Amino acid sequence: MDKIRTPSLFPQRKKQKRLHPPISLSSCEVKFSELVIFIMERKMGVTRRTFLMELARRKGFRVENELSDSVTHIVAENNSCAEVLEWLRGHKIRDSSRFELLDISWFTACMEAGKPVDSEKKHRLMVSQILQSYPATSDTPESETSSFVAGTVSQYACQRRTTLNNCNKKFTDVFEILVENYEFRENAVSCLAFMRAASVLKFLPFTIVRMDDLEGLPCMGSEIRNVIEEIIEEGESSQANDVLTDERYQSFKLFISVFGVGLKTSEKWYRMGFRTLEEVKADKTLKLSRMQKAGFLYYEDLLSRVSEAEADAVSLIVKDAVRTFLPDALVTITGGFRRGKKIGHDVDFLITSPELGQEEEVLHKGLLLYYDLIESTLEQAKLPSRKVDAFDHFQKCFAILKLHLQRVDTSSCDTSKESDKTEVKDWKAIRVDLVVSPFEQYAYALLGWTGSRQFERDLRRYATHERKMMLDNHALYDKTKKIFLKAKSEEEIFAHLGLDYLEPWERNA
Structure with missing residues (x-):
């Protein structure tokens, strides 16, 4: 939500050596005992806060130094309602309904009038009625939805329980296109803005039906609001429709669907005049990488989605193969399938072993149609990384596995073509990512590779900005204490960060 800066009642002055001496509560007559004010120091600073408190006391207002049970009005400057409520939660206050949450503009109006003024809507920090603890399902009765306790949505996905139940899919589908x-156009600022907004909307336990429903939500800038408003009024987004018919977008979307093709290659092919995959394959002068050749060879299989049943079958193959070479190995499925998704583009696995150093050899054994092995760079790594989106240093293998379909339950599939003379392919190429971590870093690796992408980005951002820590897939470093914090489980990492533990299926941000 865009911040509104209210002009101060008092002109900014140069710093002076002498300040007004503090005024005790007993030296001022309290004229307006019906209200008790608390002024937040957050984003204001101690000097300005002290000055405003003394001014209010001179004018007969009761102002508390500390937040107490007697406080009736909380005044904040340059803070959204979400930020104030988050601050209150940090002070173990869950029920904010007993306070009037007010912008500094109300305080300024009171000082000018020399008495309390009405806390009109323009002065109040507003928030929608949102379920804070756990999103409701689509089956939640309307009566229950309307009874949600007024709360706030954190700007951080790691403080929101986001399941796969998305009540605002019509908005988030458009956001994903944008x-x-x-x-594709490397506009990182707008990309991140829409990703954060989509993440917030996915959390909400109700469908946005009017613009007022956005009141108090974080990450809802003007561009985001314009898109939402058009969808509410018109049922669609002209901006998204324009994107879908854009030749550059269509070409990039097609190129990047090939295993081994990223943005740089897509840009190169587009500049060369290619618009279809047939044009790319027809150019005999074009040098494709080994990964791209495999991507074209198994294109149809890799383009189709991987089902949960197929993921389970692949999991058995991978576990059997790994434990042939490393009997005590711990093999865990990560990514979207760990978060409860029923379909995906690939299957991700994290592999480790309690026996020091043994895990490094497992990826050198073969069972794959194609693999690209990337060796560990842990020895030269500086951990943890300062970059929110930094890639990790684990040994990993990006592969294509041959899955024989008899290992998958196909009883529900259409078998009408089995009598045809043409041979029916009895296997499918499946994309598999294998990541190997040292045992002592397993908890951090599991947390990082589970996702979602936005959840992980916000988790690292929260660690940096709110806890003065550095987090990546390898470690958590406390910059205040100057120590690395060890963890044997994801729960311990959440505890280090002062966060409520979220199950994998609650991280679908």
């Missing part, structure tokens, strides 16, 4: 286009 995000993809911004990625």
Whole structure:
């Protein structure tokens, strides 16, 4: 939400050596005992806060130094309602309904009038009625939805329980198109803005039906609001429709669907005049990488989605193969399938072993149609990384596995073509990512590779800005204490960060 800066009642002055001496509560007559004010220091600073408190006391207002049970009005400057409520939660106050949450503009009006003024809507920090603890399902009765306790939504996805139940899919589907286009055009600012907004909307336990429903929500800038408003009024987004018909977007979308093709290659092919995959394959002068050749060879299989049943079958193959070479190995499925998704583009696994150093050899054994092995760079790594989106230093293998379909339950599939003379392919190429971590870093690796992408980005951002820590897939470093914090589980990492533990299925941000 854009911040509104209210002009101060008092002109900014140069710093003076002498300040007004503090005024005790007993030296001022309290004229307006019906209200008790608390002024937040957050984003204001101690000097300005002290000055405003003394001014209010001179004019007969009761002002508390500390937040107490007697406080009736909380005044904030340059803070959204979400930020104030988050601050209150940090002070173990869950029920904010007993306070009037007010912008500094109300305080200024009171000082000018020399008495309390009405806390009109323009002065109040407003918030929608949102379920804070756990999103409701689509089956939640309307009566229950309307009874949600007024709360706030954190700007950080790691403080929101986001399941796969998305009540605002009509908005987030549009956002995903715009995000993809911004990625193709390397517009990182707009890309991140729409990703954060989509993440917030996915959390909400109700469908946005009017613009007032956005009141108090974080990450809802003017561009985001314009898109939402058009969808509410017109049922669609002209901006997204324009993107879908854009030749550059269509070409990039097609190129990037090939395993081994990223933005740089897509840009190169587009500049060369290619618009279809047939044109790319027909150019005999074009040098494709080994990964791209495999991507074209198994294109149809890799383009189709991987089902949960197929992921389970792949999991058995991978576990059997790994434990052939490393009997005590711990093999865990990560990514979207760990978060409860039923379909995906690939299957991710994290592999480790309690026996020091043994895990490094497992990826050198073969069972794959194609693999690209990337060796560990842990020895030269500086951990943890300062970059929110930094890639990790684990040994990893990006591969294509041959899955024989008899390992998958196909009883529900259409078998009408089995009598045809043409041979039916009895296997499918599946994309598999294998990541190997040292045992002592396993908890951090599991947390990082589970996702979602936005959840992980916000988790690292929260660690940096709110806890003065540095987090990546390898470690958590406390910059205040100057120590690395060890963890044997994801729960311990959440505890280090002072966060409520979120199950994998609650991280679908």
